[in-house]
Amino acid sequence: MTQTAAVRPHHAIWPRRLPRELAVPRTSLWFNVEVAARRFPDKPAYLFLGQPMSFAQLQQRAEALAGWLQSRGVGKGDRVLLYMQNCPQFVVAFYAIVRANAVVVPVNPMNRADEFGHYITDPDARVVITTADLAGIVAQANEALPEAQRLRHVLVTRFAEAMPEAGIPAEEAPSPALQQWLMAEHAPLPGHERWPDALAEGHVPGPHTAEPDDLVLLPYTSGTTGLPKGCLHTHMTLMPNIVGGSVWGYASPETVSLGVVPFFHITGMLYGVLSPIYTASTVVIMPRWDRELAGRLISRHRVTHWTCIPTMIIDLFGSPNYRSFDLTSLFYLSGGGAAMPAAVAERLKTEFGLTFAEGYGLTETAAPTHANPPERAKLQCLGIPLFGTDSRVIDPDTLAEVPVGEVGEIVTHGPMVFKGYWKHPDATARAFIEIDGKPFFRTGDLGRMDEEGYFFITDRLKRMINASGFKVWPSEVELLLFKCPAVQEACVISTKDAYRGESVKAVVVLKAEARGHTSEQDIIDWAREHMAAYKVPRVVEFVEALPKSGSGKVMWRLLQDQEPAKAPSP
Numbered sequence: 001m002t003q004t005a006a007v008r009p010h011h012a013i014w015p016r017r018l019p020r021e022l023a024v025p026r027t028s029l030w031f032n033v034e035v036a037a038r039r040f041p042d043k044p045a046y047l048f049l050g051q052p053m054s055f056a057q058l059q060q061r062a063e064a065l066a067g068w069l070q071s072r073g074v075g076k077g078d079r080v081l082l083y084m085q086n087c088p089q090f091v092v093a094f095y096a097i098v099r100a101n102a103v104v105v106p107v108n109p110m111n112r113a114d115e116f117g118h119y120i121t122d123p124d125a126r127v128v129i130t131t132a133d134l135a136g137i138v139a140q141a142n143e144a145l146p147e148a149q150r151l152r153h154v155l156v157t158r159f160a161e162a163m164p165e166a167g168i169p170a171e172e173a174p175s176p177a178l179q180q181w182l183m184a185e186h187a188p189l190p191g192h193e194r195w196p197d198a199l200a201e202g203h204v205p206g207p208h209t210a211e212p213d214d215l216v217l218l219p220y221t222s223g224t225t226g227l228p229k230g231c232l233h234t235h236m237t238l239m240p241n242i243v244g245g246s247v248w249g250y251a252s253p254e255t256v257s258l259g260v261v262p263f264f265h266i267t268g269m270l271y272g273v274l275s276p277i278y279t280a281s282t283v284v285i286m287p288r289w290d291r292e293l294a295g296r297l298i299s300r301h302r303v304t305h306w307t308c309i310p311t312m313i314i315d316l317f318g319s320p321n322y323r324s325f326d327l328t329s330l331f332y333l334s335g336g337g338a339a340m341p342a343a344v345a346e347r348l349k350t351e352f353g354l355t356f357a358e359g360y361g362l363t364e365t366a367a368p369t370h371a372n373p374p375e376r377a378k379l380q381c382l383g384i385p386l387f388g389t390d391s392r393v394i395d396p397d398t399l400a401e402v403p404v405g406e407v408g409e410i411v412t413h414g415p416m417v418f419k420g421y422w423k424h425p426d427a428t429a430r431a432f433i434e435i436d437g438k439p440f441f442r443t444g445d446l447g448r449m450d451e452e453g454y455f456f457i458t459d460r461l462k463r464m465i466n467a468s469g470f471k472v473w474p475s476e477v478e479l480l481l482f483k484c485p486a487v488q489e490a491c492v493i494s495t496k497d498a499y500r501g502e503s504v505k506a507v508v509v510l511k512a513e514a515r516g517h518t519s520e521q522d523i524i525d526w527a528r529e530h531m532a533a534y535k536v537p538r539v540v541e542f543v544e545a546l547p548k549s550g551s552g553k554v555m556w557r558l559l560q561d562q563e564p565a566k567a568p569s570p
Contacts, residue, residue, distance in 0.1 A: 010384035010453025015373045022387045024243050028210040028235045030098045033059050036280040046088050048162050048285045050169040053088045065096035067203025072153045074127055076101040079218060081119060081128035083107040085287045088162040090263045091273055093129040101210045105218045106264040110532030113140040114480060118227050123218055126152040132186035139189050157195035171300055174293045212236045218422060219266055221363040222473035230422030231363050240415040241366045242274045244387045248371055249332050255281035257305040258298060260289055270367040271307040291315045295325035302329035309337040309469035314344055327352055332374060336360055337469025338501050339380045359383055364441060366416045370455055382455040389414035393449050399433055407458050410447045411440040465494040465502050470534040472504055480531050481506060486514035491546050493560045495539050506537035507559055509546060
């Protein structure tokens, strides 16, 4: 039996507490800030290492920064880069850009200068808001560009500007290494402007004129070929998951969540920046993962909701102090990015009575299109399609729907699906097919649907490597490796990793002059200096030549298929 328009097996098990369809407000993201600040002006929107920021303060600072942006020439629809780790300034900057009727371009703070330049030139950005630890990377990338393409304004903040003046309370103190990084002084760079000065200038922004269907977010995602592409999201492609995620996960103003998934990432953004403002809930921010700090923050602030990746839970369980953590306040535990091991899920259930509700989504879909109902979750399962979402499984070659239980490509039609790729109309056209008169987004993921309408992922059509929930696109790593002076050719594949699930492996052909005095570690060390840490190959293998097809294309799949026999046993 195929899943036709009339057959929706998951409707039979749909939780009675949930509506089938949502009434989504046709308002801008900024309106959510105004409502929360009016209803709960003094309530903490965010807590950062002992320092609260109220909803009223969030609104006031975002409006002041929006005025500063407009005074620097930012107009409606202009793209502004946001390049920083999790901190209150990220949220203020995000909503300031929105208030200024502009477009947020979040950039992974792990990117290096060689990577960052693309985020300046591709969206035609002229302004970036960043933290002092990353300002040098911005300057290096900017100087490497032609004058006409360079940034015009760089606004820099320090983490300490959002911390308690009296110091971090002992109960919330991160590890010494993390604290040293947070408190580090960085000399101001010429031409860069300071966050406190921008707020102090006192500019009042012009009217907020953004319409629901205006572009507001341009997150970048990589594919099997070329450089990362921007995904066009409007207020109305984001609002369905903002509202839906809140309803699905029992969120309310009483909710206290742990904001540790990176805010630049679509999942961290949805659950740490967007939904909490809509529900007027409180987020306890972690700038980076620190298992001891996570355990103490959950205990101290009675965290109720935690969106994470399974490796965080595995690491928390590995702490010698985890039994001293009070996790009884946790009510809703969700996430994705990697499958939850059965043994860990059982331990969560046995020791804490918690069910890990896995979900599935992509940057193109503003995070989830599928989720497990917490009251009826299945393990290592993507879940069921969300409100108003129609997902099918098709034969990737014939595009015909396949019978229930058979593997094919997952395609999705829903209100959260993006509007296309920035400057890539051909890629946009290839990303969609029409079924029953509706456009369906081709995820590139292979999976199956069971008799109850739950979806399971089995493989990927794309060459994506999943390293602890971070998506690594081999083509992007290959393009960067070709810049290495010692590398003639490179093919990147995945290799098994007992902790991360998958890791990056580079199969490298060295240039003639580099052979004999270049080691595998030399390649890894070079990669660490030129790319984000999660993209860096953990394993390098030297070969005389890469296998190629008759047309000259590297046969990456052959290398990938051979890898299990080469990988060391766990």
